[in-house]
Amino acid sequence: GAVVSQHPSWVICKSGTSVKIECRSLDFQATTMFWYRQFPKQSLMLMATSNEGSKATYEQGVEKDKFLINHASLTLSTLTVTSAHPEDSSFYICSAREDSEGYTFGSGTRLTVV
């Protein structure tokens, strides 16, 4: 089946630094990738939708300058959390969609900002 590889699986960074999270579709071309954020014991909240070669569409309330999304190829999307602060600590998950198939999730990244 379809596989999405997400890295890193966890990261601890200092407040004010930036962190990049990568998602790669390993055996299919992901025309659309989604980035979610999940707080403990809560649901997945969609942050943004990215289509290869175009700008990401951000959900209401998500700061596009803080959460930079790049989808430069059909197999790679990145999320960069810029100037991270403790309140950005969360579980970030990507999801990729192949045209005719369902949604495949990455393994998630646990971000802790200290």
Place this chain on the structure above:
Amino acid sequence: GENVEQHPSTLSVQEGDSAVIKCTYSDSASNYFPWYKQELGKRPQLIIDIRSNVGEKKDQRIAVTLNKTAKHFSLHITETQPEDSAVYFCAASKGAGSYQLTFGKGTKLSVIP
């Protein structure tokens, strides 16, 4: 936009009993309804899905039913086992445009041995 309501938020059942989780959606244009199982700190795993042209789908101990008129769909797990314990999320998608999934808030299922 789409709004998905999920109930109950927690559910405890004895091993061997059945578990039912219900979801409602608001957008009649939604046509794809997956269910995910998520264990702590791990990715959501698709366990079953249903499209709007089907009323029921079954896969061994798991079944999903869809009522398009009422805009609700349900997950049924029979003969529950301790390893079924996890958080379950329903979701809905229009399957058009951005194809984004809207998730319910999740149900924490505990199966008591």
